[in-house]
Amino acid sequence: MIRTRALRKTFRTRDKGLFGPRTVKTAVDGLDLEIPPGRVTGLLGLNGAGKTSTIKILATLLHPTSGTVTLDGLDVVEHARDARRRINLIAGGERMVYGKLTGAENLRYFGHLYDVPNPVLRPRIGELLELVGLTDAADTPVERYSRGMTQRLSIARGLINDPAYLLLDEPTLGLDAPIARDLRRVVASLAAEGRGVLLTSHYLTEVEELCEHVYVISGGRHLAAGSPAELKAATGSHRSVRVTVTNPSPRLESAVADFAGRLGVAAQLEATGEGALLVTVRHPEDVAGPLAGAIVAAGGSIGGLEVTEASLEDAVLALTDSAPAPARPRSAVAA
Known part of the structure; x- marks a missing residue:
């Protein structure tokens, strides 16, 4: 299980240009999360709620300012290299593969980065291309892929190290409905295999379809948690x-x-x-x-x-509308 306790992340910024005063902005503020194996867990909130910062901390791309993140009992800050072997990140809308390489070459390249042995890597590439429906495009340069094909290849890339946990940040962003539906089927199958999946998405019907448990955050703070049905009932979304x-x-x-x-x-x-x-x-x-x-x-x-x-969107809006305003950035000198 991935577990966070009192997770906090602050950034020092300048609000008024290069020579403006430095302030401290809080992106994640005391979050407690649990992402167990075999389940798709949702992380919801409006833009700026702290979702992407949280996912980057879990993926070891950002260091938390304070608090802890453990992966099956392993502290991911102290043992980042070991943690990275057991997790992977897929972000929709971001280029996470190389256009000049073919689909198969991309997977081979990332497999070598993860030190996957060749006898294991060769069949795995074929299996992953089949999983995401790209077998016929294995030898085609990715720069000739459609956006949907590229995102499916990103899913395969995220599985090349056979991760126990997969972090999905808006994986279907901008995709046509049929492609997004196919990707949802892949995500559901990954959880059914026993992988832990954390999903952020602005498409709340997607979250209702996939997630057994959902966290709602605002200003980096926890607002509510439960199944989509429980959140709707708790907010009176009838x-x-x-x-x-x-x-x-x-x-x-x-x-x-x-x-x-x-x-x-x-x-x-x-x-x-x-x-x-x-x-x-x-x-x-x-x-x-x-x-x-x-x-x-x-x-x-x-x-x-x-x-x-009643929709999950109604429940999330009810929660975020009633949330207290986030704390104003404070002077870096005071920090």
Whole structure:
């Protein structure tokens, strides 16, 4: 398991050009995370929340200012070389392979960097190219690959050292939907093999599909953790029932208010400008049928009905909107 305790990272910056005052900015502020084997764990937050800094610390690309990171009990700062043999990083939108080399040559090159023995490396290259669907493009220079093909090769590169843990920072960024779907299947299969996967993504439907457990952070601080369903329930992110009433009667408003009152929720009524009324009720259970029945009993006619499931995006926005403002950068002299 990868485990962080009180993880903190600060940077010294200049806010007003080369000769401006130096300040200390906190990117990661006391994070406790656990990434176990055999599971895809999500790390979510708005831009600037500290996700990429956290992943770079876990990948040994940044040193934490304080706190600890252990990988199966091994301190990754004190034993960075050993830790790197058991982890790998894939970042979407970044060039992580060489365009002049072929797909197979890239994998061979990175395999040698990890000291993978040739008898192991040769069959592994073929297996990884098959896994990501690039067998037919093995001998094609990467500069002739599409973006989706390049990202699939990056996945294979990230597996060349057979890592126990894979860190994925926006792996499907900018990819077409079919390619992104194929990559999600690969990620799910990696967790099923027993690898621990940490995923950051702005595509929250992707996170809902893949992640059993999610951490939400803001300003480098922990806000909440749990399964996507638990986060939605904890923030009151419920499904929404939206009914179009074509001939609203005088009794409709009071009937809807009574119905919502019995459920302990609020109802929204909105005129459409075409003589119709939109009635919206948010509730954790499916109340479409009872709501429609209450409207008809009050003399209204149903012109349309739509049920929208609660989303992880609703939950994350609710959490980040209510989060305290991050601490202002402080003077480097005071630090």
